[in-house]
Amino acid sequence: xxxxxxxxxxxxxxxxxxxxxxxxxxxxxxxxxxxxxxxxxxxxxxxxxxxxxxxxxxxxxxxxxxxxxxxxxxxxxxxxxxxxxxxxxxxxxxxxxxxxxxxxxxxxxxxxxxxxxxxxxxxxxxxxxxxxxxxxxxxxxxx
Amino acid sequence: xxxxxxxxxxxxxxxxxxxxxxxxxxxxxxxxxxxxxxxxxxxxxxxxxxxxxxxxxxxxxxxxxxxxxxxxxxxxxxxxxxxxxxxxxxxxxxxxxxxxxxxxxxx
Numbered sequence: 511x512x513x514x515x516x517x518x519x520x521x522x523x524x525x526x527x528x529x530x531x532x533x534x535x536x537x538x539x540x541x542x543x544x545x546x547x548x549x550x551x552x553x554x555x556x557x558x559x560x561x562x563x564x565x566x567x568x569x570x571x572x573x574x575x576x577x578x579x580x581x582x583x584x585x586x587x588x589x590x591x592x593x594x595x596x597x598x599x600x601x602x603x604x605x606x607x608x609x610x611x612x613x614x615x616x617x618x619x620x621x622x623x624x625x626x627x628x629x630x631x632x633x634x635x636x637x638x639x640x641x642x643x644x645x646x647x648x649x650x651x652x653x
Numbered sequence: 654x655x656x657x658x659x660x661x662x663x664x665x666x667x668x669x670x671x672x673x674x675x676x677x678x679x680x681x682x683x684x685x686x687x688x689x690x691x692x693x694x695x696x697x698x699x700x701x702x703x704x705x706x707x708x709x710x711x712x713x714x715x716x717x718x719x720x721x722x723x724x725x726x727x728x729x730x731x732x733x734x735x736x737x738x739x740x741x742x743x744x745x746x747x748x749x750x751x752x753x754x755x756x757x758x759x760x
Contacts, residue, residue, distance in 0.1 A: 538745060541747075544746070545746045604744075607714075612708040612709050612725060613735055615737060615738055616735065616736075617735055619733050620706035622706070627682035627695045629679050632672070634729070637670050637672070642760075643668065645727070646725075646727040647657060647671065648707065649654065649674070650675065650711070651676050651681070651722070
């Protein structure tokens, strides 16, 4: 009897791949799915559950379903990818210096004169002359 | 950045200007602003002098070991005093515009 391809393993693995690569281009764009990457965790969970049921039927019903070997390999690779994602969002992106050295609230903001994107000089004193305030957004840049 | 751009009108209505600061050159900033549609000023601090003065230097944080800025937001009032600050511990997690607008409304 011809054994059927175990499609659950492959769909599950495809969802795991989507869970990994979708964070930066899609879910990190929106603060609700960025700060706690629940949407990606959910995708990993769905992918993992599909692979688990695929492997289950491969072992329980090997006469009808293939995928004992391929399912196990996909499960291990998926677990590694999930581990990499968790490492990325809980450790890697936290490797920045402590904020303790920053100027603190109620201190004087150091004045500055810097050039903007078209080479024009911008001074913090000039901005504050006719405004209520100034929001400074420091960012890493793209070097 | 995207969030601040989307809420830029609300900052301006409150009399608050938004500026971004990094070690990027003006050319790089211009490319970034054009590709992402940012309209507020992006200032260039190539030697990280202002970044250092604000205490937000990330020594050798750049890809080639350059000194860059760690992510941070400061709200400065008209008298030049810092009234609110956000120093994230995670690169992914930045101040939300709503949070900053609420801080402005409390001033």
